[in-house]
Amino acid sequence: MPKITIDSTEIEVEKGTTVIQAAEQIGIDIPRYCYHPGLSIVGVCRICLVEIERMPKLQVACYTPVADGMVVHTNNEKVQQARRAVLEFLLINHPLDCPVCDQAGECWLQNFYMQHGLYDSKMVEDKVKKQKALPIGPNVMLDSERCILCTRCVRFCDEITETHELGIFNRGDHTELLPYPGQELDNKYSGNTIDICPVGALTDKDFRFRTRVWYLTETPSVCPGCSTGCNINVHHNDHRPYKAGGIRVSRLKPRYNPDVNQWWMCDEGRYGFTQVDADSRIVAPQKKTRGDWQLLSWQDAIDEIATKIKGILKKHGADAFGVILSPQMTNEGLFAAKRFFQETLEVENIDFEVVAREKGYADDFLMKADKNPNSEGAKKIGLSAVDNSGLEVAQMLADAKDNRLKALYICHHNLEKGFKKEEVKEALSKVDLVIFQGTNQNSTSNLANYCLPSASFVEKDGTFTNFAGRVQEIHKAVEPLGESKPDWTIFRNLSKRLGKSMPYFEAGDVFNALAEEVDAFKGLSYEKIGEHGVLLNGHRASTEKEMGALVA
Amino acid sequence: MSEKIISKFFDIEDSHTIEIYEKHGGYETIRKVLKQWTPEQIIEEVSNANLRGLGGAGFPAGRKWSFIPKDSPKPKYLVINADESEPGTFKDRYVIDHYTHGLFEGIMIASYAIGAHKAFIYIRGEYIRQTERLVEQIEAAYEKGYLGKGIFGSKFDLDLIVHRGAGAYICGEETALLESLEGKKGWPRMKPPFPAIEGAFHSPTIVNNVETLAYVPTIIKNGADSFANLGSERNGGLRLYSISGHVKNPGVYELPMGIPLREIIYEHAGGLENGNGIKAVIPGGSSSPILTPNEIDVNMDFDSLAAIGSMLGSAGIIVMDDSTCMVRALYVVTRFYHHESCGQCTPCREGTGWAEKVLKRILDGAGRPEDVDNLVEIADNIIGNTICPLGDAAALPIQSYVKKFREEFEYHVREGKCDVKGQ
Amino acid sequence: MEFCKAAKTECDKIIAKYPEKRAAMLPVLYLAEKEFGHISPEVEKYVGKLLDVPPVKVHEVMTFYTLIAAKPRGKYHFQICRGLSCDLKGCVKIIDYLSEKLGLSSDETSDDLMYTFTPVECLAACETAPMMQLNEDYYGNLTKEKIDDILKENS
Numbered sequence A: 001m002p003k004i005t006i007d008s009t010e011i012e013v014e015k016g017t018t019v020i021q022a023a024e025q026i027g028i029d030i031p032r033y034c035y036h037p038g039l040s041i042v043g044v045c046r047i048c049l050v051e052i053e054r055m056p057k058l059q060v061a062c063y064t065p066v067a068d069g070m071v072v073h074t075n076n077e078k079v080q081q082a083r084r085a086v087l088e089f090l091l092i093n094h095p096l097d098c099p100v101c102d103q104a105g106e107c108w109l110q111n112f113y114m115q116h117g118l119y120d121s122k123m124v125e126d127k128v129k130k131q132k133a134l135p136i137g138p139n140v141m142l143d144s145e146r147c148i149l150c151t152r153c154v155r156f157c158d159e160i161t162e163t164h165e166l167g168i169f170n171r172g173d174h175t176e177l178l179p180y181p182g183q184e185l186d187n188k189y190s191g192n193t194i195d196i197c198p199v200g201a202l203t204d205k206d207f208r209f210r211t212r213v214w215y216l217t218e219t220p221s222v223c224p225g226c227s228t229g230c231n232i233n234v235h236h237n238d239h240r241p242y243k244a245g246g247i248r249v250s251r252l253k254p255r256y257n258p259d260v261n262q263w264w265m266c267d268e269g270r271y272g273f274t275q276v277d278a279d280s281r282i283v284a285p286q287k288k289t290r291g292d293w294q295l296l297s298w299q300d301a302i303d304e305i306a307t308k309i310k311g312i313l314k315k316h317g318a319d320a321f322g323v324i325l326s327p328q329m330t331n332e333g334l335f336a337a338k339r340f341f342q343e344t345l346e347v348e349n350i351d352f353e354v355v356a357r358e359k360g361y362a363d364d365f366l367m368k369a370d371k372n373p374n375s376e377g378a379k380k381i382g383l384s385a386v387d388n389s390g391l392e393v394a395q396m397l398a399d400a401k402d403n404r405l406k407a408l409y410i411c412h413h414n415l416e417k418g419f420k421k422e423e424v425k426e427a428l429s430k431v432d433l434v435i436f437q438g439t440n441q442n443s444t445s446n447l448a449n450y451c452l453p454s455a456s457f458v459e460k461d462g463t464f465t466n467f468a469g470r471v472q473e474i475h476k477a478v479e480p481l482g483e484s485k486p487d488w489t490i491f492r493n494l495s496k497r498l499g500k501s502m503p504y505f506e507a508g509d510v511f512n513a514l515a516e517e518v519d520a521f522k523g524l525s526y527e528k529i530g531e532h533g534v535l536l537n538g539h540r541a542s543t544e545k546e547m548g549a550l551v552a
Numbered sequence B: 001m002s003e004k005i006i007s008k009f010f011d012i013e014d015s016h017t018i019e020i021y022e023k024h025g026g027y028e029t030i031r032k033v034l035k036q037w038t039p040e041q042i043i044e045e046v047s048n049a050n051l052r053g054l055g056g057a058g059f060p061a062g063r064k065w066s067f068i069p070k071d072s073p074k075p076k077y078l079v080i081n082a083d084e085s086e087p088g089t090f091k092d093r094y095v096i097d098h099y100t101h102g103l104f105e106g107i108m109i110a111s112y113a114i115g116a117h118k119a120f121i122y123i124r125g126e127y128i129r130q131t132e133r134l135v136e137q138i139e140a141a142y143e144k145g146y147l148g149k150g151i152f153g154s155k156f157d158l159d160l161i162v163h164r165g166a167g168a169y170i171c172g173e174e175t176a177l178l179e180s181l182e183g184k185k186g187w188p189r190m191k192p193p194f195p196a197i198e199g200a201f202h203s204p205t206i207v208n209n210v211e212t213l214a215y216v217p218t219i220i221k222n223g224a225d226s227f228a229n230l231g232s233e234r235n236g237g238l239r240l241y242s243i244s245g246h247v248k249n250p251g252v253y254e255l256p257m258g259i260p261l262r263e264i265i266y267e268h269a270g271g272l273e274n275g276n277g278i279k280a281v282i283p284g285g286s287s288s289p290i291l292t293p294n295e296i297d298v299n300m301d302f303d304s305l306a307a308i309g310s311m312l313g314s315a316g317i318i319v320m321d322d323s324t325c326m327v328r329a330l331y332v333v334t335r336f337y338h339h340e341s342c343g344q345c346t347p348c349r350e351g352t353g354w355a356e357k358v359l360k361r362i363l364d365g366a367g368r369p370e371d372v373d374n375l376v377e378i379a380d381n382i383i384g385n386t387i388c389p390l391g392d393a394a395a396l397p398i399q400s401y402v403k404k405f406r407e408e409f410e411y412h413v414r415e416g417k418c419d420v421k422g423q
Numbered sequence C: 001m002e003f004c005k006a007a008k009t010e011c012d013k014i015i016a017k018y019p020e021k022r023a024a025m026l027p028v029l030y031l032a033e034k035e036f037g038h039i040s041p042e043v044e045k046y047v048g049k050l051l052d053v054p055p056v057k058v059h060e061v062m063t064f065y066t067l068i069a070a071k072p073r074g075k076y077h078f079q080i081c082r083g084l085s086c087d088l089k090g091c092v093k094i095i096d097y098l099s100e101k102l103g104l105s106s107d108e109t110s111d112d113l114m115y116t117f118t119p120v121e122c123l124a125a126c127e128t129a130p131m132m133q134l135n136e137d138y139y140g141n142l143t144k145e146k147i148d149d150i151l152k153e154n155s
Helices: A019-025 A077-092 A108-117 A153-158 A191-196 A297-318 A331-344 A377-383 A392-402 A421-429 A487-497 A506-515 A541-549 B018-025 B027-037 B038-048 B061-066 B091-098 B100-114 B128-143 B174-179 B210-215 B214-221 B224-228 B262-268 B302-307 B326-340 B346-361 B369-382 B392-402 B404-415 C003-018 C021-036 C041-051 C055-064 C084-088 C091-102 C144-153
Strands: A001-006 A009-012 A050-052 A070-073 A140-142 A168-171 A176-179 A202-204 A216-222 A233-236 A249-254 A287-288 A292-295 A321-324 A409-412 A435-439 A450-453 A462-467 A470-474 B076-082 B115-124 B161-166 B205-209 B238-245 B253-254 B279-281 B316-321 C075-083 C115-120 C131-136 C137-139
Touching: A001 A019, A019 A070, A050 A077, A050 A331, A070 A202, A070 A331, A077 A233, A077 B346, A108 B392, A140 A176, A140 A191, A153 A168, A153 A191, A168 C055, A191 A249, A216 A470, A233 B100, A287 C084, A297 A321, A297 A435, A297 A487, A321 A470, A331 A377, A331 A409, A331 A462, A331 A487, A377 A462, A392 A421, A421 A450, A435 B392, A462 C003, A462 C131, A487 B027, A487 B210, A506 C144, B018 B100, B018 B128, B027 B076, B027 B100, B027 B205, B027 B214, B038 B061, B038 B100, B038 B214, B038 B224, B061 B100, B076 B100, B076 B174, B091 B210, B091 B238, B100 B115, B100 B128, B100 B205, B100 B214, B115 B128, B128 B161, B128 C137, B161 C021, B174 B205, B205 B210, B205 B279, B210 B214, B214 B224, B253 B262, B262 B279, B279 C137, B316 C084, B326 B346, B326 B392, B326 B404, B326 C041, B326 C084, B346 B392, B346 B404, B369 B392, B369 B404, B369 C137, B392 B404, C003 C021, C003 C041, C021 C041, C021 C055, C075 C091, C084 C091, C091 C144
Parallel strands: A001 A070, A321 A409, A409 A435, A435 A450, B076 B115, B076 B205, B115 B161, B238 B316, C075 C115
Antiparallel strands: A001 A009, A050 A070, A140 A202, A168 A176, A216 A233, A233 A249, A287 A292, A287 A450, A462 A470, B238 B253, B279 B316, C075 C131, C131 C137
């Protein structure tokens, strides 16, 4: 392995490592615009120039592989001068519109100018004019004047999505990034171009002018949009939600996970968080009285529901009780439900799977047809009908229609996605007690007798198990809306009211209990999951499998 | 009368045809080579001849060929750079027009030496008549069995393809040329890999200038020493000097490497028009640092010009008489590099346009005192920091014009006009 | 939008010369320019299809190089050199004169599609400065009188 010296620190690195990567390993952050570890290396921006002893010219750190004995200076006078020069060149035709630019605060031109620039501009000429505020796709706005032509977005569309919407046209200082005339930047992953744009050239239609980035807080999480489980950061506006009309979650950004999504996420997941702050949120327990919803306190809700459940079980037995859990729930919610329904109530009719009538979009990259984040977890915890020799969802609805089912506890599902509207309506109308537990109202919740408010994925801690058996953590970014609570808390409280308490105080307690009881989770602990997740027993770390075509 | 190799064909009627070329001993060398020479021997001979890359970089040709990996299973390509675009340079056009088959014979020998069975002539798009000539003469060569399968009855196959560029100076840079040949815009590549390892179509490729290859048959025919001895130390042979500007007889002159610049100007190009004095001379295409009258005794070879801080480059000499406004001259040169900057990397893309704007403003009488230093700073900040040499090509003139004619720039800024007579 | 049979044969012949289809980009664009007059967006897409290249990459090429016409050009295309050697030899006056005679400014084409006027960078014929290219041919040592003669011959 070659040994090299970077700013007087000696380091041994793998052969083939580039100078910029080697420097990263010892915590030296060489500025970069065009370099992105997920894309081909082009060396065009020139901001990463470093001095390498015995080489006459400065070299770009992104492209230069280490060689044994190499001595690199990343911050001497010569390098600083070159950086200042590159910054000055990048800025001569860059508009000074930071006050109205959404990138302000996370702009690498601003940041590097403060770190490496700080010169007095000598540019007094007219700047080159290019196109501004150009909508180039459903999600992306382009300001061509702000573009520094790093070509990251072009390479993303050429190399990752292979959709080739963007090009670099003309030449010299009239070179311009634009979509192919007549074509939109409308691929399933277009939002990533905004993430990797180091400046304000590509901005997010969904985020523009909503909030300044310095008011945002980041919380690591996992996208609940499908079974891939892309790692994300939730950007939430804790400081000035009143400026955003009460919208607490401003945006989702992909978070690097080498084994799952690398640097990317799909647009469906990225923009799929709006239900979190939607008007349809269920914010308090409620019951339907003569067709009208009436709010209840948690205590009253739990009391009434417990009493009714007890009555039905006593009168009709456990076979008259159906439970439809959801792969939208965390492992913790599912496990607490399992304990509550199986152990406390001794109910066997438990299922979670409602096969969508409309097949979800899937590709060989990140998007899976299963639009639930925890189907694998639900299976492994043993919540399929077959595991409990109980009824499947379809059978439950059929039984309900035939008056054989007296109580139905439905979590999160909109049953109309799997069954015909009239079928669901008819079946549920014949059940004495329908309890809906979920985050948002839907056509199923409207048919229930009781609605219990669940905390959404940004309002709780917990874990999802992705399609490949990787257990990954979500974290509470914002407080549960209204009276909503994590699913596992609701089941714990119900269970206690019905005579069996569960000693869980936080999500980790539930997970650790789950790890003790369920084979696939044996040996795992909440503390050990870490930022990139861990694999269930029997699941091999198989990047190829998890990454699909990305690796190719 | 000094010896001529290529230019003696300039005045022969129909010298571009196979018949006339063969009448003057053409294609004898390649026949011999195919029978008697090994590729290694050719490379050695060309190395010993001190033949340098005459496109402008001056890299020793034989050494370049030796970089082709012998054990590579990939095809090898020879690419002939006929994208003659450096302002002040026009010699390759003469070679193509008059020494067409001499060029082909050089291509054949070089292809044999590096094991290439396919060669591409990349010619600048404006050379339409030259493209026609190449295509027509290549067809003639195919008909005679000089190209194609088993050339000259040997076992060596060679296809030669003319590829016409489409108007981009940058495509004279060898990696941009390869990108262009592959059907892309001419954005230079990062090196390494060098083309000899991975060039056209991911395969080992040698890119040689037209003139360089045109000298190869003579080197093999007469021997390395006889060629080397025509030139100066480490700068073998003759070369074709293009001379233009304010001289009486502009044109292409084939003269020894290392000949004094003064001799080219006064003895061969007839001195200056109207008996004017020299103000400045560009020795090797418009990118080379400019020379003042007291520097024109320099010997015209790569090393001597480098020693005085300029370069031989493409040997495109532009002579400016004392009626020339240096601010305007630099403006025209800078406008060219701005127009031709490919836009890929930051310093050249942004710096060339900026410098042009500053120069235009000075010319228009709106210069500021700080402009002169700022021009130099822009140039300093481009130099050495770009992917390809176009950045340097744009910056070197700025540095040298301002350094050597600073007072003229300052006068322009101060007075808002030119103090040169006749302007 | 398709090549006629002869042009398609020519196109296939061009493609066959290269180890990769895409390499035929410039020659096929030249062929298309000859066939269709200029490279319209439809032609761009067609060429992309012929070469298995996304149209955006054809467009990059079209906007990078200067010679292949993206818009209709005149029957007579005057490309007049403004390089350094020509500038030293007074090309500015010649350029202005030609511009005035044609009644066209830079990069303009006459409404009757007879003339296109384009001042260009160095055409590599500095020994004949000031010079220009009219369609395929170079014309050197230009004077106003010579411009008059050339215009008379080409109208």
